[in-house]
Amino acid sequence: MYDEILPNLIKKNETKAVLLIADGIGGTTVNGHTELEAARTPNLDELAKQSSLGLHYPVGYGITPGSGPGHLGLFGYDPIRYQIGRGVLEALGSGMEVVRGDLAVRGNFATIENGKITDRRAGRIPTEKCAELVQKIRENLPDVEGIEFDIKAARDYRFAVVFHDERLKDAVEDADPQQTGLPPRPAAARDEDSELSAKIINVFIEKVTEILKNERPANTCLIRGAANSPDIVLFEKRYGMKPQGIAVYPMYKGLARLVGMETPSGLETLEQEIERLQNSYDDFDFHFFHFKYTDSAGEDGDFDRKVAMIEKFDTAIPDILALKPDVLVITGDHSTPSSLRLHSWHPVPLLINGEFAFSDSAARFTEREAAEKGIIGHIPATAIMMYILANCGRLEKFGA
């Protein structure tokens, strides 16, 4: 946001901010109440009384965000301008590194017989078999025409590949005939700059098919969703704050790394995430902290479990407040109403706590309180980083 003037406004100081994300925390009413309204949240209630509340819309009015755009917006990058391609998301979700200049693609193991694709998913081979085949490829294919790559199994028959070469551009059609009974369709470049990418993908498929020639049913692969890492200014350069991303799931760690955050590995529980925050608090200026299970419960359509996960999230608040961050922001990357069983477009409740944040009359961290009594109003997600910087005293005055 305000990309044109932001670089001239950023200044540094010793403040620290925590951005606490409960994935999919917003909801919509079921019998008159949302999950947040139904939950017992004494810590969030107490904090809400001393904070500014409002609602944010992650991408835009009515737009349901995926996790990628949802988080990019929270990090202050316009998710419509900076789109994260499918290949990059698959790679991040598989726990791979994707950095500027990389080309990431999604792969399907598939079956070819007599020159025709007979199964686009290779009989939906199990994840273990997929991992075995990926290992075989890794051992037999050190590079593609001199270009290094990483490959990693995802779920079932799917895998991801990241090619490391700045010359590889992503305007490439899928190497996928889309239906069975047709011959393989080679990758084709949509522009001149992407011809090398198409060639490398086609050589990769050819080599993989050779390596797997004695396998059944997975004896070839399809490649889709070629995508470069978005060309963004990394978080620390953009904001002057050294950031870390504390998360359990690979997707969120990957999104954090995409903007240049350090991401500790090996965290599996909320307790471990809190412990990490405590132990590394002094080493960073900005802590993005991700809690997943509010979203999972919403996607399962389980109102009561989402309530329980919100109550679990609530228990983390005192330990985080004990660190006395200069600014604490609590929100979600999108809403996931359990009635919908999906991510949704509903605005997400937002709380900003800090010495100079207006203490409004909202007495609970709920959608309704935020809308009725919140001083912040409705803002785009990309405004949140601006408010974090402002409340941290990290923005110069604009103009004299």
Add this chain to the structure above:
Amino acid sequence: MYDEILPNLIKKNETKAVLLIADGIGGTTVNGHTELEAARTPNLDELAKQSSLGLHYPVGYGITPGSGPGHLGLFGYDPIRYQIGRGVLEALGSGMEVVRGDLAVRGNFATIENGKITDRRAGRIPTEKCAELVQKIRENLPDVEGIEFDIKAARDYRFAVVFHDERLKDAVEDADPQQTGLPPRPAAARDEDSELSAKIINVFIEKVTEILKNERPANTCLIRGAANSPDIVLFEKRYGMKPQGIAVYPMYKGLARLVGMETPSGLETLEQEIERLQNSYDDFDFHFFHFKYTDSAGEDGDFDRKVAMIEKFDTAIPDILALKPDVLVITGDHSTPSSLRLHSWHPVPLLINGEFAFSDSAARFTEREAAEKGIIGHIPATAIMMYILANCGRLEKFGA
């Protein structure tokens, strides 16, 4: 705002609008209350009950505006698009005219010895000495290579110069070595169009140094912040309303003149400002009325004095209402919370009164009432002029 369609929408009638600005009036909570909440404001309260309330953000989310951007936004000009350079602000703040085509610069008197700058502020000479040196320059330098200029002393060792020539463009590096012990650094153009400006500035410095050769410690000058007046469509042309700006301080009169408002001189008190409004009410369609002291008290960190200044401001309301303006808008150019002692990013309360303004449930002119009960919601400052025009019946229907 809506620059593309606005010219086709403007129509004229006999309505009159008053834009009443209490500088820095917004605040944030201290022990649960803002200065506006703590103040006794019977007149504002009564008016709020019959008006529309809301909040505006002067430049953008989280951005703290200087007075220049703050006022440009109120006048309906996008403050990010129309940036007012340092030289122009210094000139306006010194009470000088700056019009389209001018090039304004800030000057420092400095000390040069044996070809090196030994003091960038000439021992911080007092304002009186500065004025004396400026007078000497004025007497001895009628023009610079035929280009006319005005020069005026500012505070201490600082002065401002406005060169009047449309050929002078402002892409010029500061003529300032930034540190002592170095030789003077001539102004350098950053593009071809600005080469004449660099030359004129360098000749000006050379002549000044000659004129001051027997002075100590101020025997040369540095020139910084070269800036053209922003290329804007003047207020009356843009809105079809003949405007005046009633203000005590040079900066606000200067900002008003920048957009083409007439600005009476010699006003020193709120009472004199009101008297001027009364006496000239029929001569203009639009009256910008500036009250300074809410901001001054906020910048001094004095909660109680800011409360007192708000109460003083409140006493002006009946006299202004007695003029029966068709539209009265009350707001600030930004917030200045006394807890922060600075301008801030907090949204500013806004009141719109007029025959067709929605009378919402807000019963006081405070940040909280505006957020909780205001019909206007949160809007950018540039929207305020649109609402003034609309409530004045000065905008045609858009489309049939």
